[in-house]
Structures are given as structure tokens and as C-alpha cells.
Amino acid sequence: MSRRSQTRLSVLGALATEPATGYGVRRAIIETLGHFWHESFGQIYPTLAALEEDELVERDADGRFTITKRGRDELASMLAEEPEATPPRNGLLLRIFFAQHLGRKRALELLESTADAAKKKLAEFDAIERAIDEEARPEAPFWRATVRYGVFHARATIAWVEETRALFEKPRAAKSR
Amino acid sequence: MSRRSQTRLSVLGALATEPATGYGVRRAIIETLGHFWHESFGQIYPTLAALEEDELVERDADGRFTITKRGRDELASMLAEEPEATPPRNGLLLRIFFAQHLGRKRALELLESTADAAKKKLAEFDAIERAIDEEARPEAPFWRATVRYGVFHARATIAWVEETRALFEKPRAAKSR
DNA sequence: CTTTGCATGTAACATGTTACATGATTCA
DNA sequence: TGAATCATGTAACATGTTACATGCAAAG
Secondary structure: OOOOOOOHHHHHHHHHHHHHHHHHHEEEEEEHHOOOOOOOHHHHHHHHHHHHHHEEEOOOOOOEEOOOOHHHHHHHHHHHHHOOOOOOOOHHHHHOOHHHHHHHHHHHHHHHHHHHHHHHHHHHHHHHHHHHHEEEEEEEEHHHEEEEEEEEHHHHHHHHHHHEEEEEEOOOOOOOO | OOOOHHHHHHHHHHHOOOOHHHHEEEEEEEOOOOOOOOOHHHHHHHHHHHHHOOEEEEEOOOOEEEHHHHHHHHHHHHHHHHOOOOOOOOOHHHHHHHHHHOHHHHHHHHHHHHHHHHHHHHHHHHHHHHHHHHHHOOOOOHHHHHHHHHHHHHHHHHHHHHHHHHHHHHOOOOOOO
8 A cells, every 4th residue: 555645635735725626726736836746637636526425525515625624634644644755766867877878968968957947946946935924824834844845955956966067077987988 | 748658768778787687677776776766577577578579679598688789779869858857746745835734743753754764865875875986887977976966965855854843843933044 | 709717527548566476596 | 495586477456647528707
């Protein structure tokens, strides 16, 4: 059962903040968790149906879904489980690892585009941080923590590119056969 | 076609380094890429059969697979593609984001176990770095780069936990930046 | 009156994991 | 002899994406 569905968790979490339609759940997830979570309609609608079946959510008169008491209990219990250790699959590192077959020039280009993407994210995170501060919701510390995670890791990526660029530019060790 | 199989890429890459049986491919991937890549037998065997069908690999007398010339070309071309942007699904951040429903104590425990795991990884990365230096292979700069990525990001996680712990322990002081 | 956004849903497909079946070889 | 490791494979299942079909309502 290792790969229990975290879709349920994300949907219940979204509804715990605010009742919404299926469409609205997706929008909420994109707007708030977009940088580190993703759900598609093909997952959300069947999940909502299953949650309703289990009486964890209810559909109100407007067609919006509201989380029930049992739903909140279930949410708390799912949150308490250890986060699923996603099997690691980092496409960037796969390419760097085999970069000998890619060539130095392309490898350097890959590094640059990685750094550019990280810098773009940093700017976005900065905007999100300010938005959270302005709203001053009770959830603010938690939301802020997720954004800060993004900031720390984007900076780590940029620093890694700096170091790695130097490593790749040195002709000494990086000569391919 | 956005979700092209990167299993092919990892298997071809492993065979470009050294011919191996299906079992050996898996072992090679675990030993070398284990921290940022994963393949299961259920993927490897059908992938090897498909690669053989496409004449990208050949089976030699001992039953080991060897990459062909076409296989090397295909590998180079796959490496040149932009890394797949894996839909973001970070179970830790999902829990942190909804941590209001989890409780402060459990949230802090989650932070601590995250930091512990990161510290353990740092030690492992350190050992791998030294092993790479000792072997002195031509691939060393690239292998080293992947490990260094892990180091930078593990450190980022530890630093983030430090900051976040403070944020959770006294939610009033949410002004730092 | 047409485009855009809201809203729901499904079917086909792609991907990937887990559990199992099977057998050979190596080594203590 | 018995355990561990090497080795191959498949079937059932879980998960998730993409493309499509459908329709309403608001805005321009």
C-alpha cells in the first residue's frame, strides 16, 4: 500500500480551507500549491466522487463540495502519515550523469537553462511571499514555509550551477574519450 | 508526447557505460544513480526487449546486452532533449502547507525527521564523492556533479528546517527575510 | 454573437510498482 | 544442505495524463 493516493489528501486539504466545486478545487490547487503540487481533472472528479461515497465531503445546494467532520478527521490522520518517499526520478541529473555522451557544450547549455529557470522561480516566490504577508491569514506561517522551501532550493540550484559550470569548463578532467 | 519514457534513457545510459544483463542494469542504476533515479524489473525487462527490437542494443553470447552504434546515437539525441518537467508532487510540502490541520507538535516532528534524513544523505554523499575521486574515471566530473547536486539540496533542506522551526515555534515573528 | 471562463465527466492511453513464478549458481 | 544471490519474466494493479464531449453563463 506504499503508494497511497495523495490526491485525496490534496483535495481534502483544499476543501478544508474553503468549499468549492471540482473546477474550483483545481484552481485552488494551482493557485496555492502550483509550484509543488499538481492535479488534473481526470484525478479530481473521480476522487471527489469517492470522497462523497465515503462521506468525507458533501455536495451543497450550489454544487460545491464541503468537507465533513469525518473528512477533517481523515485529513488530520493522512497529514500525520509519513510523506511518501517518491521514487527519485530527476531528469536533469540523469542527463548530467550521462553528460559524457552529450558533449560539453550541450551540458553547459543545460546548466544555464537550469539556472535561468531557478532565477525565474525565485522572482515568482518573492511575489508569492509578499502576497501571503499582505493577506495575514492564520495559515500564513505554513504557506510561507512552503514558499521558503522553494526559495532555499532554487538558490541551491543556482549555487550548484555556479560550481558545476567551473567543473565542466576545466578541460583537464572533462575530456571525453 | 510530453511524457516520453525516460526509462529507455536510463537503460541505454547504463549500457553505454558497460554491457550488462537486465539484472545487472538494475544493479548498476541502483549503485550509481540510486539517489536520484529508480527503475524496477517490471520496467527494465520490457524496455530491454523493446530496445533490442529497435536494434539499439544487442544480446551477446553471455546473455548480456551491449549498446549498438544506433543505440549510442539514440542516447545522444535523448540526452539533448529538455529534461522532462516532472509534475511537481512534494509530499512534505503538501503536509507543511496544510499543517494547520496537523498541529504544531506533529509539524515540528515532521521538520526534525526531514532534517535528520537530509543529514544522513549528506554523509552518504560524502562517501560517494570520495569513491568517485578514487576511481578517477573519465566520467568522474559528471558523476561528481550529480552528487554535488545532492549535497547542495540536502544543505538547503537543513537550512530551511532551521528557519522554519523558528517560524513554527513562534508564529508571531513572521517578518524575517 | 462570439469568445472566454466555469463546470463536469469519461475513455484511452502511458507509466510504473508489486507480487509472484521459475530456475540456476555460488558459497558457507 | 540450505541460504543468498543472480537472473528472467509476467500479470494485476495503481496512478496519472491527455484528449475529447458537453453545456451554461458572463463579458466584450
